[in-house]
Amino acid sequence: MYLSNAELAIHEVFIKAPIPTNSPDPHSLKSLHTFLLAAKSWLDVWLCVPPEHYMGVSFTILFQFCRALVDLFTLSTLDDPTWDRKSVQDRVNLFHYLDLLQTKFKRSSDHLGQDGEATIFSKGVNMIPAIKERWGPSLMEARPYLPTTEMANPTVHDTLDSPGDLKLDGMDDAWMMELFGFL
Template structure:
């Protein structure tokens, strides 16, 4: 008989369906956390999970069992994507990226097999369909790692190009399906869908700023119009804000903060999609307290002043009070120094203006910024913190 290592709970000798469902839920939750944030490990898959998954799939005592089985299989595919990224980070070079496309084919075959095995009532669910497109995006996005070492035109079989085109189509499908959700569907929407939106934004921005002669950036921008999607999301959040007013006396609730964050992302994507140099949106975490409007205005003014050209040194010296009048030789020496410093400053300003604008900052493929700060409070679900402000 095995010893009891803990007195807090007893390990059950027999498993019930409730135990099996709980083990599958724990695996799916940990796998989603590991993929969303790339900072934690999921519950390792074992032969016991295979047995439990097969038991739930064969029995299907309730319709919810089929949904859970589908979600677990989706997360199992994403877990394999996370493992691949971990291997690439250990030693990434041109040789190690050669197996990326075959790995993508293998994951895609698993996804197609999963779709064929789904019952009709599961496949017709919008959330299942969104998750399916979401997994496709995550799988095909791996090809961007290969493009960093081998340009698209250098690939004789154009396998990387096919993966990126399939990723673009999956992004378009996810966006179109997500926009079919009405404003009332935003009430109680699963937090995982917001995290899926984070991957969609991250992938679209990477493809929209991909510097490869063979890649048509304008086609990507027309296919997946992020600013238009943010416009619809903001209008839905505004409708929900009026439909479901916050019951507390807090002036800034979950709906207002979410809409504020979406507006910041929309402004950022507007700059990128217009072909202008873009910076990361300066939007604070919506779950933390929002800054007063006055403070934000002061920060914007300070930002504008820092961008303006510096005043010449001669104007600064004219504003300084002079205690005594210098002699003629000393004045000529000071004028020569001022003229040389002015010429150097003017040359530096002209050289800075002649430089081409910097492209938008590219995110590392393993770190999905600007979502690393977890703007929708996903970590609070299991850290015991406050989720809604």
């Protein structure tokens, strides 16, 4: 995870600097591909961690988790003529990752079993549909025929107790949403 995060930090500069369109820089494109692989690798490792162990995870790891997700979204929607968004979305289905993360967060939250007490993981369960709703239009614009995973995973909305669970109006929610780049 730390190695992938280091690669994210190194190659993140290329996402902020546009690739010259008159003569694409192969080093920039290679860095973007390395950046993509690092973000995907980070999330793949995170998904291997049993949800029962999430409670012992440090804030640094949670921050890296948010960073990897936001980086994948950015790469999936990068508007640059030399960057193949379709290829990125073929390799990384962000909706699928969000579904897997929601399931893992639900398991972690259930494992903690704190009656009525909200944890970062129970908030994560409720935030993921809002993230999908916010990111969905950009992802669909980048690739209109991107498959939706809700049809393949009917339990996504079963984790919500009520429609009001999608409201993100608390102080902790604002803090968490800022990590995802929403504020």
